[in-house]
Amino acid sequence: MNPVRFVLLFAAAFAVALWWMRLPEAPISAAPKPAAARSVEARPARSAARDAAPVQPPPPQAAPAPAVPTAPPDPALASELRAQADALLKEGKVLDAIDAFEAALKADPSSARNHGDYGRLLRDLTAIDKALYHLRRAADLDPGNADRWIDLANAYYLKQDPGEAWKAEKRAREAEPDLKLRRNRRGLQERAGDTAPAGQ
Amino acid sequence: MKSRSIALLSALALVALAVPAGAFDPCPTGVACTEYTGAGKDGSYFRILVPPDWDGDLVVYGHGFDLNRSHIRGHATCENRGTQHCEADTDCDPGVACNYISMSGLDALLLPMGKAVAATTYSDTGWAPFHSAKNIKEILKFAKKEPTIGKPTRVIVTGHSGGGAVTADATFKLKIDGAVPMCGAVAGGLPTWDTAVDVRLVYDFLCDGVYGAKFKSAPDKGEDSGTSETDMALTVDRCFGVLFPSSDPEEAAAQTQRLADFITLTKFTGTGMEVLSAMGFATLGLGDFVYDDARLKGKRMGFNADPDLDYSAMGDDPVLGAAYDTGVKRLTKGDGRKLLTKASYPDFTKGKGKKVAYPILSMAGAADWLVIPPFQSVYDSAAQIGGKSLTQTWVDTYGHCSFSEQETQALFNVYFDWLDSADYTLSPPAPEDVRQACLALPGGVDGDTCNFNSGYVNTNLYDRIPPRSDWPLAALPPTP
Numbered sequence: 193m194n195p196v197r198f199v200l201l202f203a204a205a206f207a208v209a210l211w212w213m214r215l216p217e218a219p220i221s222a223a224p225k226p227a228a229a230r231s232v233e234a235r236p237a238r239s240a241a242r243d244a245a246p247v248q249p250p251p252p253q254a255a256p257a258p259a260v261p262t263a264p265p266d267p268a269l270a271s272e273l274r275a276q277a278d279a280l281l282k283e284g285k286v287l288d289a290i291d292a293f294e295a296a297l298k299a300d301p302s303s304a305r306n307h308g309d310y311g312r313l314l315r316d317l318t319a320i321d322k323a324l325y326h327l328r329r330a331a332d333l334d335p336g337n338a339d340r341w342i343d344l345a346n347a348y349y350l351k352q353d354p355g356e357a358w359k360a361e362k363r364a365r366e367a368e369p370d371l372k373l374r375r376n377r378r379g380l381q382e383r384a385g386d387t388a389p390a391g392q
Numbered sequence: 393m394k395s396r397s398i399a400l401l402s403a404l405a406l407v408a409l410a411v412p413a414g415a416f417d418p419c420p421t422g423v424a425c426t427e428y429t430g431a432g433k434d435g436s437y438f439r440i441l442v443p444p445d446w447d448g449d450l451v452v453y454g455h456g457f458d459l460n461r462s463h464i465r466g467h468a469t470c471e472n473r474g475t476q477h478c479e480a481d482t483d484c485d486p487g488v489a490c491n492y493i494s495m496s497g498l499d500a501l502l503l504p505m506g507k508a509v510a511a512t513t514y515s516d517t518g519w520a521p522f523h524s525a526k527n528i529k530e531i532l533k534f535a536k537k538e539p540t541i542g543k544p545t546r547v548i549v550t551g552h553s554g555g556g557a558v559t560a561d562a563t564f565k566l567k568i569d570g571a572v573p574m575c576g577a578v579a580g581g582l583p584t585w586d587t588a589v590d591v592r593l594v595y596d597f598l599c600d601g602v603y604g605a606k607f608k609s610a611p612d613k614g615e616d617s618g619t620s621e622t623d624m625a626l627t628v629d630r631c632f633g634v635l636f637p638s639s640d641p642e643e644a645a646a647q648t649q650r651l652a653d654f655i656t657l658t659k660f661t662g663t664g665m666e667v668l669s670a671m672g673f674a675t676l677g678l679g680d681f682v683y684d685d686a687r688l689k690g691k692r693m694g695f696n697a698d699p700d701l702d703y704s705a706m707g708d709d710p711v712l713g714a715a716y717d718t719g720v721k722r723l724t725k726g727d728g729r730k731l732l733t734k735a736s737y738p739d740f741t742k743g744k745g746k747k748v749a750y751p752i753l754s755m756a757g758a759a760d761w762l763v764i765p766p767f768q769s770v771y772d773s774a775a776q777i778g779g780k781s782l783t784q785t786w787v788d789t790y791g792h793c794s795f796s797e798q799e800t801q802a803l804f805n806v807y808f809d810w811l812d813s814a815d816y817t818l819s820p821p822a823p824e825d826v827r828q829a830c831l832a833l834p835g836g837v838d839g840d841t842c843n844f845n846s847g848y849v850n851t852n853l854y855d856r857i858p859p860r861s862d863w864p865l866a867a868l869p870p871t872p
Contacts, residue, residue: 284636286626301486316635316665318672319621321460325489328481350669352456352553352575352793354800355497377663379757379791 263299270300274309281313289313297326304334312343320351331363338368346380357381420500428538429467429493432530434523435515439467439493440508440531442541447506449808450535450544452528453495454551454558455511456793457518457577457673459621459680464513467493496552501801505808508544510535518680520554521561521581521736522687528562546570546811552793553577553763557584560771561736563752564745570811571752572803575793577763578754578771581735582693582860583853583867585678587764589694590857592674593720594657598650599631607675612694612723614678621672628671634664657707657716659856662761670762681735682728693732694723701858729862738771738864740778751816752782753807755795755826758848762792766853774866781816785823786848798841802830822846 273296280289293310300306311326324347331340341364348357361381365371372384418427418441428440440450462471470476470484471491477483478490495511502509512527514520520527528549535541548570549562556576563571577584592611599605605627609615615624629635632654633647651664660667681687696703704710704717739745752775756768768784775782787799806826810816827844836842853859854869 281636284639286622286636290622314622316668317622317625318668319625321463321489325481325487328489332482349791349794352555353494353496354552354793354795354797355500356494358497358797375790375794377790378665379789379794 265300265302267300267303270296270303270306273299274303274306277309286313286317302333304330304337304340307333308340308343311347315343315347315350320347323347324351331360335363336367338364338371341367342373342381342383349380420503423500423503425499425503426540428534428541430534431466432512432515432527432534434526434530435464436523436527436530437464437466437493437513438510438527438531438534439495440510440535440541441495441499441503442508443503443506445506446508448545449507449548450532450546451498451502451507451509451548451550452531453498453509453511454514454520454524454528454549454555455494455496456551456553456555457677458554459517459676461517463491464515464517465491467491497797497800498550498804501797501804505804507808508541514558516681516684516687518554518677519557519581519585519687519735521557522681522734524558525562525565528558528566548572548807548811550574551576556763557736560738563748564737564739564743567744567747568750570750570807572807573752573754573756573771574795574800574803575756575760575763576754576771577767578736578738579767579853579867580738580770580864581732582729582737583770583863584736584767585693585732586695586860586863587767587853587857588674588678589723590696591658591660591670592678593696594654594716595628595631595671595674596721597657597716597719598653599628602631602650605631609675609679610692610694611674611721612678612692612726613682613690614680615675616679616683619676619679621676624672624675625668628668632664632667634667653712656709656712659707660761661759661764666761673762687735688728688731691728691731692723692726693728695725695729695860695862696720696858697722698724701860703858706857725862733862738774738866740774740780745774745778748778748780750781751807751810751820752780753785753803753810753821753826754782755785755787755799755803757790757792757794758786758788758845759790760792761790764853764856765848765850766856769850769852770864770867772850774864777866781820783810783820783823783826784850785826786845786850788843788845788848796841796843798830798833798836799843801833802826802836802842802844805829805833 273292277289277292277296280292296306307326308330311323311330314323314326327344327347331344334340341360345357345360348360373381374384376382419425424444425441431437466475468478469491470478470488472485472488481490484490493511493513495509499509510531512531514527515523532547536543546569549559549568550572551559552574554577556573556578559571559573559576560578562568589612596611607615607627632651633644634651638644638647654667682693683690700722702717703720704713706713706716740748754768756765758765772782772784787795803826806821806829810821813819823844824846827842827846830836830842830844831838853867859868
């Protein structure tokens with residue numbers, strides 16, 4: 193290939209790539225490494241950082257999420273919808289119960305109980321990623337409740353990610369220093385002294 | 393045209409590598425490190441943490457089986473929005489998670505030991521050994537080219553579950569310096585997925601006649617992407633009633649009996665709840681790679697006919713076993729089997745496997761209901777046949793990969809001592825050594841955080857399901 197054409201082509205490709213990435217900074221030279229690496233001094237990290245609120249706003253290259261008009265939270269409606277979901281589950285109407293949980297979360301996105309109950313249902317339905325999302329939200333919203341962290345730890349065990357489960361277990365112990373855990377027949381953590389293993 | 397594509401790809405790769413990491417807290421609490429994130433040219437993404445006092449060892453971690461394609465993206469990006477940066481789920485749209493390339497706690501354990509740790513997303517969902525060796529190579533290529541990292545002195549591959557399969561596969565395909573499979577699906581592509589198909593065949597035998605419980609897919613192709621996890625779980629639940637037993641007492645009793653028969657035939661060690669997950673692997677997990685154009689290209693992988701395999705000895709009930717042998721669906725040898733052979737084939741007598749000159753330390757669950765202990769016997773036998781140094785440890789824990797921090801720390805402490813020894817063949821650690829190392833750790837408590845079982849004796853896969861003639865030698869019964 194003609195070297196001039198190659199250079200032009202490379203420059204065009206680079207420009208396209210920059211536009212695609214929407215980088216905030218000047219074009220990167222042929223030495224991209226310093227930008228890719230980030231040195232971090234030893235410091236107390238946010239525990240369970242994944243579950244905590246962000247410390248810094250996203251950098252400017254991020255395209256903002258589209259603004260969705262939201263109704264003000266309605267905890268009473270959410271509570272009613274959760275009760276409906278529970279009743280539907282007792283009747284075995286699982287898909288309807290899922291709809292009711294989704295509606296309850298729409299009515300009150302900040303309800304730890306709704307996120308937690310829904311997350312446990314999704315976990316049992318083997319929808320682990322969705323379960324993890326809701327169990328993380330539940331733990332975020334109710335960080336002083338050890339059971340939220342135990343639920344989260346167990347979902348991580350089911351995800352075959354014990355390391356993240358250990359972090360959630362630590363948060364459970366921080367929330368409740370006297371907490372004693374034991375493994376049940378499913379390999380999941382439960383409060384020592386509980387008689388019925390989770391999910392049985 | 394070809395060179396244009398290459399130019400564009402190179403530019404994209406450069407820029408991708410230059411994206412500021414900025415995700416979460418990159419280093420574990422109280423540990424200094426430098427974080428690198430990047431994308432391979434093969435479609436995988438990775439993350440590397442290097443401690444300031446790096447001793448030159450790089451531990452590459454492979455995550456477990458994951459069917460979620462939205463996880464194959466950069467670290468700290470929203471799972472539905474290209475490269476949008478995030479540090480927590482709340483930075484993304486409602487209901488959308490912030491992607492996190494997990495090292496499953498190995499960063500906290502190994503960085504203080506001076507080891508660098510890397511993790512890959514792989515380029516494939518589900519059964520990753522089709523391309524995982526290339527995915528690992530992308531990390532190594534990046535490290536070598538990156539002046540602030542450089543070529544590692546030693547590369548050690550590890551991983552949980554499906555990441556254990558990736559680890560085993562790396563020992564056959566890559567020039568590495570160490571391997572630590574954990575709860576690994578290390579039996580190779582054919583034995584592993586024949587086991588899954590046999591689980592599905594038992595299900596079909598018991599449940600095809602139950603209203604709403606029959607799967608549409610062929611048992612050796614699995615479900616396509618149109619079936620969700622919830623669809624699958626509810627289908628299985630109609631047969632077994634583990635989530636919501638039938639309100640009709642007669643049908644509820646029939647559900648209980650079918651579940652009992654399923655457990656008898658498969659010797660399944662999990663609870664009813666885990667049957668749902670196991671069936672997820674046998675249907676969704678199988679379909680994920682069978683229908684993938686880059687993997688099995690829609691080709692079947694079953695093989696239990698011509699000649700018909702004898703299932704009469706399956707399970708613990710001879711009468712049920714005989715009935716099953718008569719009624720099981722028969723599948724001629726599928727065209728996909730040759731392709732699946734390439735996605736991990738335990739054989740240390742040829743290729744890179746033959747050249748393995750490092751020790752392998754493995755940890756597995758003695759009561760693992762998913763990656764069953766007989767899978768380990770295939771890899772262990774392959775190592776024995778090839779004259780390789782492998783120590784197999786067992787942990788008495790229910791569940792799959794439910795290891796404690798202390799068990800994992802002990803495993804790596806013992807492994808690096810072994811790897812660093814002047815002649816690793818002279819003094820291989822015994823499982824009891826790993827148990828003692830666990831008990832010596834802060835918080836190491838026998839029967840609680842340390843559950844190593846030094847006396848566990850494994851069984852063979854060929855005693856669990858009928859062996860197939862194209863299995864690796866290590867998986868086959870000894871010839872008389």
